[in-house]
Amino acid sequence: MDAVEKTRIVVENVSKFFTSNLGRVQALKEVSFCAEEGEFVAILGPSGCGKSTLLNMIAGLETHDQGIIDVSVENVNQPERHRMMMFQESALFPWYNVIQNVMYGLRFKKGLKRADYTDVALYYLSLVSLKKYAYSRIYQLSGGMKQRVALARALAPNPQILLMDEPFSALDAVTCEQLYKDVQRIWRSQHKTILLVTHNIREAVVLAQKIIVLSPHPGRVIREIKVDLPYPRNLHDTAVSDLTYQITAILNQKSL
Amino acid sequence: MKFLKPFFKSSAFYLFLTILLWQWAFSLELYSDFFFPSPAQVVAFFWENCIKGSALWQAMDISLKRLLTGYFISLAIGIPLGMLCHKSNFLKLTLRKLALSFQTLPSICWVPITLLWFGQNNTAIIFVVCMGSVWGLIIGTENSIQRIPNIYLKAAYTMGARRLTLLRTIVFPAAFPSLITSLKQCWAFAWRSLLSAEIYISTIDGIGLGQLLHYGREMQAMDQVISIILVLIAIGLFIERFVFLPIEHSITKRWGEGSF
Structure with a gap:
């Protein structure tokens, strides 16, 4: 339906500050990553790592203080129809x-x-x-x-890009599993670039081709992990479990 | 007698019982009939002024016109001002504070001012109706917009909604359930203000229900007083049942239970 153009999300050295009663707090520190057209990327991190803020900035709902956020050829300053967003609550x-x-x-x-x-x-x-x-x-x-x-x-x-802000976090385990299957199916048939924000490690492993692991205070990228498992993936695959375990170890190590 | 069973469970039956009790109390002859009229006297008053004559209809017509004029002026002023209060910090500090203060003032206190400004006429009464109802509506509108979950606005914004579309498709419908509570409250204030004003102000351009009530006391015609009170209650119930209740039902049907 739409004219085909390369949709690439590039985030380069992006920093974000908030002013709270504690003074100026850095929410994100020099975050860089990119998502190629048709790629499924998960941004994974514990709460408070600024991952939702990052997504909001890519959606054009918030502004960033330093760095570059580039979606295709145009700069992010306003939400555009070629990127749509899904929220934690349904927001219907x-x-x-x-x-x-x-x-x-x-x-x-x-x-x-x-x-x-x-x-x-x-x-x-x-x-x-x-x-x-x-x-x-x-x-x-x-x-x-x-x-x-x-x-x-x-x-x-x-839209060419789908931004998902923890859309499965309020659902029960059985419903989640069904939705993971649906999302995999739809992503593969509709050729979307998907950016998923989540704190659920296994969810990131099941869905994404690439996982950007963030650590909190301030939020920064500590690891970028390629997930080379074939689709459709299942929550109970041993390969999924193994990778989940490894990423858990990385996060635990960092929080010490 | 089985077919009468639903009747015994209906409120019509209790109304009937109340009238019976009233007649019985009257028959004890504890007070003279201009203190405490019989049901028959009240019925006679309705017969004289509703069916044979039309004094009651005319009064109702005049009162409702004043009420509706005042109410719709309040809506036309209160809703936009409430929305502006939400948008502008300056208005939040000035107009909203003013509205909060005036809202505490009983509407009858506007009567001395309105008498001096406008004299004994329709305008004076409509002014009291507006003053009695508009301030609460400004606050209510501001609150109901304040309470719209941010996620609706964010979702609509990311889909491309701006300005007027955002206002029409998101802000208004999202605020509507709590706005309707404010509209109802505004109506109640307008109604009370109207009666206060009419009882207090004798107007030269038309006699309303409040004035009839007041003249009933002056002429010691208790049947008139009771009849007018019954009419006032009937109007109140009618509006509640046939205007606000259907709106609330339609909201519940769309949003689900507990949407207020």
Whole structure:
């Protein structure tokens, strides 16, 4: 649907400061990494390492103090339709029903006719297996279903980049496992660049091709790990467990 | 007698019982009938002024016009000002503080001012209605926008919503459940202010329900006083049942239980 252009996320020496009652605090220190087009990258770190701040800055919701954040050719200063975001809570709008939520982002897309909104929304709802809930109200959905609708809503305007801010952290283990499968399937079929922020090591290993490990106070990159396991991956693969164990060791060592 | 069973469980039955009790109390003849009228006298008053004549309808018409005019002026002023209070720090420090102070003032206190400024007329009464209801609405609107979860705004912003679209598709609907509480409160204040003003101010351009109530006392016509009070209660219940309750129901249907 869109003109094909290389979508590369480049983060170079990015620093961020906050002013709190303790004075000026450095949240991020010289963070650098990049995500190639179609790559699935996880940003992993304990709470307080500034990983959500980093994602917000890439989304254009916050500004950075030093360094460069570059998405394709244009500089990040405002959220654009070619990158969509998913949040920790579903952030679905309860005054709209499911399909109206999925259609929300379509109105800002140029060259898409109003008459086609429903078809586009239904296509993405069927992608997350929720087509029959199109006309349900948000409060009628379970937590997992809400996040799937949120995923459909983020995908509907056909963005090149999907930014995920701990979207699975509030879900139970069984629901998570199902969603990991869905996300792998959708990522591979839709060719998106995905940036996932998480504190769940196993989740990062199951989903990502590359894991950027951050350590807190101030947040900085301590390791970049390539995950060369074949897809689809399963939470219970031994290779996944092994790598999870190794990364846990790295994080423990750093926090000492 | 089985078919009467639902009747015994309905509020109509208890209303009937109350009227019976009232008639019984009247028949004890403890007070003279201009202190304590019988149900029949009240019915007669309604007959005279609602069916044979139209004095009550006219008063209702005048009062409701004043009320609605005042209420909608309050909405037109209060909602935009409340929104501006949320946006501007300057207004938060000035207008919001002013609204907080005026909100504590009982609306009847505006009567001396309005009498001097406008005289004994419709405008005076509408002014009291506005003053009694607008301040709370400014605060209420500001609060309901304040309480919108930030995540809705963030989500809409990342999808590309700006300014008017953001206002129309996110801010208004997200604030609506708590805004409706403020609108209801504003209505209640407007209603109370109207009656205070009408009882206090004799107007030359039309007699409202409050004035009828007041003249009832002056003429020692207790049947009139009780009748007007019944009309006032009926109007209050009607608005609650047929205006606000349906709106609240529709919100619950969309948002789920506990959305207020």
